[in-house]
Amino acid sequence: MILIIISITLILSLLLIMVHLLTKYNILNSKFTEVQQELEIEKENIENISTEKEEIERIVDEKNFKFLAINQMAKTLAKEKNLNILKRLIMDMMLEVNSIKRGFSLERYGDTLKIFELQNMSEIPNITIHVDDDKEMWEYFKTHKVSKIKQLQNFTKLSDIVKEFDDGYVMSFLITDEIGLEDIYYLIFMGEKTYGNYGDGEMEFFETLGGQIEIILENAIKNNFIEEQNKELTEKVYDLLTLNNAAKMVTSTLDIEEIYKSSIDMYTEVAQAMKGCIMTYDRDSEALYIKAARGEYKQDDINKSLKIKEEFLEVLKKDSNVKIISNLRESEMLTYIFEFLKENQALVKELKSELFIPLVANEEVLGIILLGMRYSDEGYREDNVEVYNTLANQIAISLYNAKLYNLAITDGMTKLFLHRYFQTRLEEELERTKRYKRKLSLIMLDIDHFKKFNDTYGHQTGDEVLKKVAKAIKEYIRKSDVAARYGGEEFSVILPETDEKGSIKVGENLRKAIESLELQYHSKILKVTISLGCYTYNPDEADSEEITKDNIIDRADQALYKSKERGRNKVTHYNNMKLGE
Template sequence: MLRSLRWRLFLWFGALVVLGVVAISFGTYRYASERFERQLGNQLKAVAYSVAALLDPEGLAAASSHWDPVLVETRRRLQIFSEHFDLSWIGLYRFNGRFLIHLADGGDSGDGFCYGYPILDVPAEVPTAWNNGESIFVPRYQDAFGTWISVFHPIKNASGTVVAVLDVSRNADEVTDLQQGIVAQTVRMTALIALLTLVTCFLVARFTTRQLELVSQTVREIKAGNLHLRLPPLSGSLELETFVESFNGMLGSLERSQADLQRRVSELKALNEISTKINYASSTMEILRVILEKSVVGLQATQGSIMLLDEEKQALVVQVVWPEDADEQRRASRELRPGEGLAGRAFLDRQPLVFNRGSEGCLKPYEQTLPASTQNILCVPLVSDQRAIGVVSIINRTSGPFGEDDMALASTMAAQVALALEKARLYELAITDGLTKLYVHRYFQLSLDNELRRCRRYSSEFVLILFDIDHFKKFNDTYGHQTGDLVLAHTARILKGALRSVDLAARYGGEEFAVILPESNVTSGLAVAERIRKAVEAYDFPGQNQSLKVTISLGIAGYPTHAEEKIDLIRKADVALYQSKKRGRNTATIFDPAFGTTPPAKT
């Protein structure tokens, strides 16, 4: 390809230069020819004026024969001028009204042209010169004797009347021969210049393409992916040096951009994997483990942890570590106060902190507080709604110290953690009761619908327990609503402690609670109800001056044993609860069809 380019450059530039040389040569020739003709015309005019000044117009007008003394003298003078100025022809004519007639000439054979010889083949401008009395120049005209370059000059008498016309001419063939000699010389010079030009163009094209071969070879290797390669210095011109400098600068920018793009792709890949796994995570802790794992792997570190703020203790507590076999010191639920250690300071300042062992700076004092195995650590605060809620710590980057890009990626991951925690918090606020921390009534209804669908699909069973606190209104009136709230909160705590992880407890309304026991029958449901009742009965509730005792009454109904529709199941559990009240309270009762299906109105 470069050889083809070399020949194309050679041919194009050579052709352009040769055409330029030819055009210049032709223009020069045309200019020289025209200038030569103008100079020749001026010379002939000068001769004509000189001859005219020596002639006798009155004698010429009176001459009437070939041997007239005036004509003889005129011929002698014309011959002198013809020889002296190397004229091809010099003659004198008179216009008889119809055509020119010969008077005299300066040629060697002038005596042979008789007086009165008619001159017929003259240019049309000659009668005009006679009539107007003006000298005219005729560049070229042809008669029987050849082609001529002539000046026709009127000879006037004292009164200004034209009495004769002087013809001063040079043979055009002589001029043509001279011009052809000039053309031949010009062609030879043009050919020589063209040859030298072609050789120069070839050498220039070869030199240029040699530089381009270096560029082409380098570009091919760069195209193959070797962005570390750079163009070698190219000599020859400032433009080539500028090109190399600009091209190498572009490669450097491209290499940095590619590295940045690869890093961005890795970040996006990690974020995409995080988003995908978050959608299938079953709990907040699982989400945190996924994000932490991707953060550690994405930053090429060996381990990491997530610490969250415990509102009651006002301390940062380790919640998640990765990998699971990480250092026991990090796996332990170690607590840090805000501002304590690197993580505590990052939490307090709400700014990421990077520590690389051996580096100098304001974090140097923390080096002594870190284990010897910790070479570098990156702590990024978890911030939600302008409030710090925890810290992500990434430890021991395997590919070198942490940098600004690592901090940016870690901050992005931390934002994902904070977002997941905030979503979990908002979701928890939406489905849990603020006082008891149990699920709210609406979530209970949705969960009951889901459990009914599940049991219908898989032909399984479950139990619903409804219970309330005995004499709670009287309790509130006696001890006050604050104590009543404490009783509700402690009862909820006891309830959660008596259930399995798959069971669901909710605040049904007021002092009423509801429990869903999946994969349970009424017999096992009664056992759970008794366990709850006894735990509440045995618990010492905090009072103003002394501990208080509380009892509960429970009603139990099972699906599909007692009902297959939600509203019927709730109604029958409520009927069983009323029977517990009727029996004296502090008891658990399984629904029996003999109780009826309509609970009494509550007062």
């Protein structure tokens, strides 16, 4: 019994111990589970922290990349001074840096925004945004420097563009003008990404970048404006200097031939023309004559005549402003210019005339200058016309003064110098010859039997003889020689720097030329001859300092009469006459 009780007691004790151990186990297991849960929570927290760290690092890297992109773009763009290239660079870099497939830009022209450039787009609907006609849209872009393309769907004018893109942004760039007002200058429409979608930070990036680009654009515009102002100022200074030089050049001489040459030289230089020619109007023949040319122009055409209508001359008297032919609208002036060029195309076609310059003074058309293309690709500009007009007026006045001077010193019938001018020039040439110890020759010539011509065939025929002889004299002497009508049928030719042998040669050339002349009188062919006397002043002769111009004239005259005594149609030199020849 006792054993049973002891056994039961032991069993109960064991049971109690087992219960206690089980309770302890449950408590420990519960605590272990709690610890496990805490560890899981802690692990999850650590993973979240790691994810957040990676996200923060990604955001930081992205911001660093965008900051570097902004910095690099700003540096690259700031180097470009050409506005058009700069705007294209902005577009190129915006698409490249942001991996954008396509886009286009609008540029401001006056009060309107128009298409400037397309990138990876074959065509888009034509867009123009006007400051007055599209006020709401204009104000929207002024107040929203960055916006999503889809936000523009309420603007009817842009609805087709909105449909064109699945996604994208619009950036507007505002510039402050010279009076301090800020307004739209440039818009960029950017389409879908090449891969992926736009992120949440794109708006901030575009706004930051847009601010940098606005500063660069504004600086470029200001620099461009300053450069343009400097260029205009330089051009004006150059124009003033050129006009001053032109005035000095064309007013420094009354030699009309020199004025022609210096005028076309100066005009082609000022206008930077590749070629051109100057023509003078002759009232007697009612035609223009090419007097000088520059550039790739046939020199054989010098002195050839061009036709011009009397009505056109009247129009030019009323409107003598320089004309840029390509800028002329339909008008009476344009019609006349085209007719003139067409009628004379054989002589002016080669010029490819672009600038038409009337030379008018005191309501008299003195001539015309025609200029061809410029050396630069840029054509003639209207803002240069004022300079062209001023230069044309100076040339016209110089030609007019030279013409008046020539009328004062030239014989109206023969177009040779008058006796008074001859006397002055001989005096000047003699002084120059004595100073520089050079020889000087004079030829006196007389038309043989001229009184008989007048008595037999009439004064009109006599006048024709005088004209033909005078023309032949001009053709057979040098430019430096001076031919004059001494009086009646007697002429004189001053030959600077010409010795005895040279004067005889010139005399013989004149004699033969005039001997070959033929004059039509009704059914008869009339012939004419001349007698010539030469004298050569030699500064090395003993009495050279005592010789005057009257001595020279007298000795040449003696030689002339000797030719007449010898049977006329002869050349006699004073020195040979002294030798008894």
